[in-house]
Amino acid sequence: xxxxxxxxxxRQRGVAAIEFALVFMLGILPLIMLTxxxxxxxxxxxxxxxxASEGARAALHYGNATQRQTFACQAAQQSMQWxxxxxxxxxxxxxxxxxxxxxxxxxxxxxxPCPSNAAVQCMTVVxxxxxxxxxxxxxxxxxxxxxxxxxxxxxxxxxxDMAGG
Numbered sequence: 789x790x791x792x793x794x795x796x797x798x799r800q801r802g803v804a805a806i807e808f809a810l811v812f813m814l815g816i817l818p819l820i821m822l823t824x825x826x827x828x829x830x831x832x833x834x835x836x837x838x839x840a841s842e843g844a845r846a847a848l849h850y851g852n853a854t855q856r857q858t859f860a861c862q863a864a865q866q867s868m869q870w871x872x873x874x875x876x877x878x879x880x881x882x883x884x885x886x887x888x889x890x891x892x893x894x895x896x897x898x899x900x901p902c903p904s905n906a907a908v909q910c911m912t913v914v915x916x917x918x919x920x921x922x923x924x925x926x927x928x929x930x931x932x933x934x935x936x937x938x939x940x941x942x943x944x945x946x947x948x949d950m951a952g953g
Contacts, residue, residue, distance in 0.1 A: 821925055824924075824925070825923075825924050825925045828924040829919070829924070829940075832871055832917050832919075832924075832940060833940055833942070835867065835868045835870065835871055836868060836871075836915040836916070836917055836940055836941065836942040837915075837942040838867045838868075839863075839864040839865075839866075839867035839868035839894070839913075839915040839942070840864060840913045840914065840915045840942040840943050840944040841944045842863045842864060842866070842867045843860040843861065843863045843864030843867075843894070843896065843913035843915070843944065844860065844911070844912075844913045844944035844945065844946040845863065845946070846859040846860050846862065846863030846864075847859060847860040847896070847911045847913070847946050847948065848946060848948070853898060853899045853911075856899070856911060856948065857896045857898070857911070858881050858882065860896045860911065860913050861879065861881035861894050861896050861913075862881045864894045864896075864913055864915055865879050865881060865894060868893070868894075868915055868917075871893070871917055872893060874922065875893075875917070875918075875921070875922045877893050879892070879893055879894050881894075891916060891918060891939065892916065893915065893916055893917070894913070894914070894915055894916075895913075895914045895915075895916070896911065896912070896913050896914075897910075897911055897912040897913075897914075898911070899911050899948060902945075902947055905947075908947045908948070909947070909948045910945050910946065910947055910948065911945070911946055911948055912943055912944070912945045912946075913943065913944050913945075913946075914941060914942070914943040915941065915942050915943075916939045916940065916941045917939060917940045917941075918939045919939070919940055920939075
């Protein structure tokens with residue numbers, strides 16, 4: 789090996805490490821961040837769906853309409869507790885909010901005639917998460933903004949037998 793080849797090799801030392809660092813920081817790291825944010829958004833949506841369905845299921849407990857609202861709110865709150873902890877929001881289940889008003893993480897409707905059968909009473913549980921105010925990774929909210937234009941919500945409706953309780 790001559791001196792010239794040896795000199796060129798010595799100048800190339802560390803180039804692979806620098807290239808790897810640049811590719812990692814500019815390519816792989818943003819991809820991992822977007823993937824993890826997507827996974828968290830999916831988990832949040834699934835939690836909202838579970839909370840709404842558990843709340844509707846809990847409304848089937850016997851009692852008057854106010855007690856059923858409280859049962860539904862408490863069950864929904866338990867199912868989405870990690871989201872409530874993340875946002876720092878709290879829910880007062882002693883006075884459940886009605887859907888359609890201002891933003892609230894859990895809203896439980898009063899009993900009303902079902903649209904499909906006016907002889908039966910229905911109750912709806914709506915769970916919400918405001919991703920704009922509480923993004924999982926702040927930078928990613930601008931990327932996902934075009935997909936999520938409003939709050940993530942989920943709702944579940946249950947038919948109640950008011951004659952039995």
